[in-house]
Amino acid sequence: MYAVAEVIDDLCVANKGCRLCIMYCPEANTIMFNKENRVAEVVEQRCKGCELCVVVCSSAKHNAITLVHR
Amino acid sequence: MGKEKIKINPEFYDIMPVEYQELVEEGTYGKEDRGWKDVGESKELIEEHSLCAGCPESIAFRYVLACLPAPEDTIMVGSTGCTSLVFPHVAVHNIHSLFGNQNAVASGLKRALSYRFPDKVKDVVVLAGDGATVDIGLDMTLQSWFRQEKFTTICFDNELYANTGGQSSGLMQKGFVAKMAPAGKKFDKVNLPEIAKVSGCHYVAKMTVSKPNRVEKAIRQAILIAREVGPTYIQLYTPCILEIGKQMMEGLQEMRDSEGPNKRFEFEEYISEEAKAYLETIDPKKKKKKAITA
Numbered sequence: 001m002y003a004v005a006e007v008i009d010d011l012c013v014a015n016k017g018c019r020l021c022i023m024y025c026p027e028a029n030t031i032m033f034n035k036e037n038r039v040a041e042v043v044e045q046r047c048k049g050c051e052l053c054v055v056v057c058s059s060a061k062h063n064a065i066t067l068v069h070r
Numbered sequence: 071m072g073k074e075k076i077k078i079n080p081e082f083y084d085i086m087p088v089e090y091q092e093l094v095e096e097g098t099y100g101k102e103d104r105g106w107k108d109v110g111e112s113k114e115l116i117e118e119h120s121l122c123a124g125c126p127e128s129i130a131f132r133y134v135l136a137c138l139p140a141p142e143d144t145i146m147v148g149s150t151g152c153t154s155l156v157f158p159h160v161a162v163h164n165i166h167s168l169f170g171n172q173n174a175v176a177s178g179l180k181r182a183l184s185y186r187f188p189d190k191v192k193d194v195v196v197l198a199g200d201g202a203t204v205d206i207g208l209d210m211t212l213q214s215w216f217r218q219e220k221f222t223t224i225c226f227d228n229e230l231y232a233n234t235g236g237q238s239s240g241l242m243q244k245g246f247v248a249k250m251a252p253a254g255k256k257f258d259k260v261n262l263p264e265i266a267k268v269s270g271c272h273y274v275a276k277m278t279v280s281k282p283n284r285v286e287k288a289i290r291q292a293i294l295i296a297r298e299v300g301p302t303y304i305q306l307y308t309p310c311i312l313e314i315g316k317q318m319m320e321g322l323q324e325m326r327d328s329e330g331p332n333k334r335f336e337f338e339e340y341i342s343e344e345a346k347a348y349l350e351t352i353d354p355k356k357k358k359k360k361a362i363t364a
């Protein structure tokens with residue numbers, strides 16, 4: 001079992017310009033902006049489960065990312 | 071030049087790895103105004119690598135690669151250390167040099183490129199850890215600055231030898247205790263930005279990587295100045311969360327805590343008079359103004 005990040009679409013405000021998780025995720029090409037749904041999207045195979053995205057999203061009070069176990 | 075060099079022959083398209091196809095379709099080679107804002111909506115020039123989860127060096131790599139003004143005409147020179155675990159997964163030409171030799175290798179490379187491609191701009195960018203830059207490679211680092219070699223040196227300063235388990239480096243803080251430095255660092259953190267200024271660098275900047283727009287501006291200026299004026303140096307704080315006992319998600323906070331007023335990574339920038347004059351000539355806003363007044 002390992003932990004990966006998951007975006008809760010309904011809470012994500014990427015549509016309003018938020019890019020915090022995309023900008024601070026240490027891994028390249030791992031959180032992408034989904035142009036169709038206009039939300040942030042985690043590419044699970046690349047995620048190392050470091051939780052930094054959760055920290056930046058929740059300190060901005062969006063609480064739109066959690067870690068889930070696979 | 072853009073993507074000319076990496077275009078896939080249509081006959082072979084379907085057998086190329088998907089990561090390569092993505093680079094060709096969505097990579098930002100040749101994009102005039104490329105920068106950190108491209109991340110998340112384009113293919114970054116960096117693939118999966120083995121740095122620790124949450125490592126700030128990984129964040130710094132993303133910004134540096136997103137901000138190179140011309141990645142298709144850039145050759146990076148790396149050295150041994152955690153950074154060297156990333157270079158094999160970077161989609162920009164790069165050379166791995168023997169530990170400490172990076173600035174000597176870059177000097178030869180830059181000169182060879184200017185003979186081989188006299189009509190083209192080729193950027194050479196060194197990217198190495200603090201052990202490589204300020205201890206074992208200090209001779210090569212300084213000599214390249216004295217000789218006014220036209221390339222940029224970027225130091226990922228994590229204040230110790232991370233890749234070998236936490237020995238002390240010249241850039242470690244005085245008194246700091248690490249796993250392989252149990253007695254504590256005996257002397258002050260070497261002030262390499264100050265040394266860079268008096269050794270002939272035309273642009274020097276020191277910062278953490280907590281603000282990507284600041285990193286972008288520094289990288290662009292350093293590379294443009296190195297093309298025309300002379301050597302440039304950027305020191306980025308990329309804390310080794312593993313060796314300083316931080317959790318995976320604490321790297322960003324560690325950087326923010328270290329960059330406040332009078333802290334050791336408070337933002338500092340130096341631009342020589344010659345470099346300032348050069349930047350004025352290429353500033354699009356100033357150019358426009360001139361055109362209007364003329």
Ligand SMILES: Cc1ncc(C[n+]2csc(CCOP(=O)(O)OP(=O)(O)O)c2C)c(N)n1
Nearest residue numbers: 150151152169199200201202230231232233
């Ligand atoms: C010539 C040589 N000497 C020593 C080593 C062992 N060595 C490998 S990585 C490393 C430390 C690198 O430290 P630094 O440059 O600070 O980079 P970091 O790993 O901290 O990012 C050392 C001493 C080596 N590979 N080659």
Ligand code: SF4
Nearest residue numbers: 012013018021057062
């Ligand atoms: S930080 Fe949170 S709200 Fe902002 S884009 Fe990422 S998931 Fe969405």
Ligand code: SF4
Nearest residue numbers: 025047048050051053
């Ligand atoms: S957990 Fe870490 S690696 Fe995974 S998406 Fe979040 S910031 Fe990126």
Ligand code: SF4
Nearest residue numbers: 121122125152232310
């Ligand atoms: S050992 Fe330190 S510098 Fe190296 S990858 Fe891990 S956290 Fe990063």
